[in-house]
Each structure stands twice: as C-alpha cells, then as structure tokens.
Amino acid sequence: MSRCALPRDVLEAAAHWYVQLNDEAARPDEHAAWERWLAADATHREAWERMQALEQRLNSLPGDVAQATLGTASAARAKRRRTVKLLTLLLSAGTVGALLPDIETGWRIARADQRTGTGERRRIELADGGTLDINTASAVDIDYGPDLRLLRLLSGEIMVQTANDPRPFEVHIEHGAIRALRTRFSVRRDDGQTHIAVFEHAVEIRPHTGPVVRIDHGQQTAFSAHGVSAPAPLEPGAGAWRDGKLIALDRRLDDFLAELERHRPGRIACAPEVAGLRLSGTFRLHDTDAVLETIAESLPVRLRHLTRYWVKVEAAREKTG
Template structure:
C-alpha cells in the first residue's frame, strides 16, 4: 500500500489549490503545476485529496474563498485550514463514523460521476448519486439508513412497514411516512425534498421541534434549526436518470452541479456565472455539455489540463 503524502507535499498541493481558486492559471503556471503533479505519485495523490475535500465539503464557502485569494494573513489561514483537514482526514460530524476515510467502510458507495441503484430487503429502492456513501441498518425495531455523504433518493418498500423507516444525517433524522424523497448532505446542512406522500424532519437538537413535509415541498435541515419550506420539483431528482434539468438558472450554478460529476475544478468568471441557462444536460458527458454551452452562450471554455477547466465570458 502506498504511503500517504507527507506534510510538505500536502502544503505544496494546498498552495496550488488556493492559488488556482483565484483565477485560471497562466500557461506557465499550468505547465509548472503539470510538471509537479507528474514528477511524483505522491504529488498526484495529494492533489486528488484536495479535489476530494472540495467535493466532500460542497466547495469552499465563497466568502472564505474570496479572502483566501488575497495576499497576506487570510490566504495563509486558509492554507493552514486545508492542511489541517488534509492531514487529519476530518471533515466534520463524528470522527470515527463520518470521515472521508470512514466512507471506505460504508455499506454502499459511489465514486465521482458514478450513480447506483440498490434494492433493499424490504423492497426499498435506494438511488445513490455521485460520490455518496451510506450505511443500511435494519433490525426488529427500525429500518435505518445513515447518509455519510452525498445524495440519495429513497422509495420506501412495503415489507416490514410496521417498523419505522428513518434516514439519519449529521443534521438530524428524517422519518418516511410511506413516501419517496431525496436528501443531499452539505457541509453544514441537509437538503430534504419530498416527491410523494410525507416525511417528518427532526433536527439533531432535542430542543428544536419537528416538521412534516408534504409532496412538492423541500427544506434545509441544520442540526439546531429548520429552514423555511420551499418548493421541490420532480426535475430536481432527474439525476437518477442521468440528467440535469434547469430552467432560467445562472450558469455558475449549472457549472457547480456539473462539477460534482467530474474530477478536477471548473472555474467560472463572474461575468459568465450570471448568464441564464435552460435545458436538459447529460451528467455522464460533461465535456459534451460544456461544448454545447459554449456553442449556445457567449462564453469560452478552456482546458488547461483534464483536471482544470476555465469558463469565461466572451462578450
């Protein structure tokens, strides 16, 4: 088994990562980065871990990223944060059960760009989206799914219906009331959407009351509170069919979704990010989607490496 990259290598990878968050690399920077990645397998392993953290954490918060890209103390603080996370593997929640390393031992999981459908013993159909990990714990008392990371869609089965069906995330518990629903785990919240029937949503904090969601409703669940109920459309679950369906959506958000299904980084400048997009896109052909977007919008798509794509406004 290959040894994990040491701190010096992590520091170099984190340095490249923070630098590339600022703006697309120049040709000279791109060549220097490629030489560094190719020079040692540990360099590629460290860079891949930076990418894995980005995907697992749901991308760096914009305000922190913006401050990290400026010279001086803020950039050094963000670099330090990346090193701490990379060096420990800790990404929040419980260090023993819910870490990136712990996901290796999940009952079911998917890699970047992979989707998977599983039928459980009670007839439940469980769809796993890209980079998702779950545990399934069925006993005489309950049917429990633990969402470690990623996104799932659940269609509950009828066998053993006398036992409650519960999905547990780091932010709380969601009990199905004979239903079809989706959950997506972010770094600080869980997004719940109901397609059929109802679910009961309960934050981790015992002092916070629960709420019942009806079909067509969604909510963002945090460990200590519930957000406002918002509409949830069936098109938001189109990923189970390998599709991304958007209507008058900012390009920046569309690219953020596409980035979940490919390794590396998609950088989008502010001008391009504001352009509005409508359409149905294939999640298993992100390069073709980028080409189609370039053909239909005033943008340029540049590939510096297979891991780094830059989208800019061409108007």
C-alpha cells in the same frame, strides 16, 4: 500575511495542483503551467509551502488514516474531487489536529456499505423491497434491524423509495434524522446543511434541537442541527439526476456549473463576468464534456482547459477584423 488569511480559491488551486502533479501521467506542460502559477503571486507560494508542510504532517499519521486522506491523491480519477475538498479543508485549518474529525469522516466514507465515485450513480434494492438511488460522490451505511430500518448518509445525496413495512424507516445525518412516511424523497448533505426534497407522501424532519417538522410531497427544505427552514415548492428538475439528467430552467450559469462539477472529476471554474448568464435545457450527465461544449455553443462563453481536469468557463473573445 497570517496562516489563516489565504483566499480559499488560492488554497483550492494549491490542492488541485498537488493532486495533478502527483498523477503518474502528469505531462511536462502541466509542470510548466504549475511553475507559472507558483511564480504569479506570493500567496500562491505560501499556499504551496503550506501544502508541503501538510504532506509532512500526514506522513506521520497512522497508515489507514493517511491513506484515506492524502494517499487518495494518486488513486482513481473518481476520488479526485473528494481529495481536493479534504486537502483544501486541511490547508485552511493550517493543522491536521484541528481537522481530525474530517479525517475520521474520510475514513468512514472509504469504508461505507455503499459508495459512488465522481460521476457514478447506482440503484440498489433494499432488503424490504424498497429502492435506494445513490448520486455522485456519495456514501451511505445500511442498518436494518428488528425494530428500525436505518440509513446513515455519510456524504453526498441519496433518493429513497420506501416499501410497506411495519418497522419505521429513518435516514440519519449529522444534523438529525428524517423519518419516512410511506414516501419517495431525497436527502443531500451540502454547505453545512441537509437538503430534503419530497416527491411522494411526506417525511418528518427531526433536528437535534427544535420541533419535529413535517414536509409534504412537492416540497423541499433545508435544516441544520438547530432547526428547519420554511418549506418551498420543489425546483424544476429536482431529482432528475436519478435518470442521469440535469435540468435547468432559467438558471444562473455559475449555479449550473457548480452542480455539473459534482458529476465530473476535477474542477469547473466560472469567470465572474459570465456567472450571471441564464441557461435552460435538459443535459445528459453521462458525458460532461458534451454538456460543456453545448454551453459554449449556446452562450457567449468559451472553454479554457488549464489541465486535463481543470476547465474554466469565461467570456468568449470578440472576433476582430
């Protein structure tokens, strides 16, 4: 098997096990579970060997850069999810050199003007009287100058309520810029695209190439460096995270769990046989354990905790006898 042919879920599992076993509080039963996982398949062993090789490569990097990547594996729980994502990327590439830009991004995120950990949300007042809401696992730099009010979104998601000010207001991301037109809107970096939702007035999206596109209130869209997708109506519950809520309206279970995972340290896996179940409701993000328990009570699923930070949602066992 080639170095690049390992399934992503196997690479992700290796990264999770690395983070878990480097926790000082790791229990003997977790070590035993890791050994069973390692022995279950040849791809697991190859992924783990790649993990060990990665550790050796990162140990040779400058201290600040290594601390911003592999060093976070033994840091606070709030950093776990970001650490696993970065480790999975590094493992997938098979070389640190191929992903130096990602390491540099991690370094910038660690030193951002404002950043939140997993499950943390924050609201701050901007210098012009506007407000900035920062969602889970997000980082943003704030640069207010004499001619431009500028935010640089480095990771995650923000919601902005702009204030009246003669200076233009823009959010810059890797794909281009968003100019606010007296508005409230959210910006999210995800899946190689930037997602925009407009709750008041309008914004102008300016990708690096392609025309400027205006998005009005009640609309959402996504864009890359090469263009903007056609706008669509806002999804029900869009922006509810600002109030600590996650709203689902006939939503697929796997999609809902992927969103919930952003607010919870560790991993939530969804078994394929239950992925298409539909879910509706309003859920409080301050207690993700309670959200998972509610799902298990309302749908024919059960929760299987593989480790303290790794839970799998799978089909409930049929009762016998």
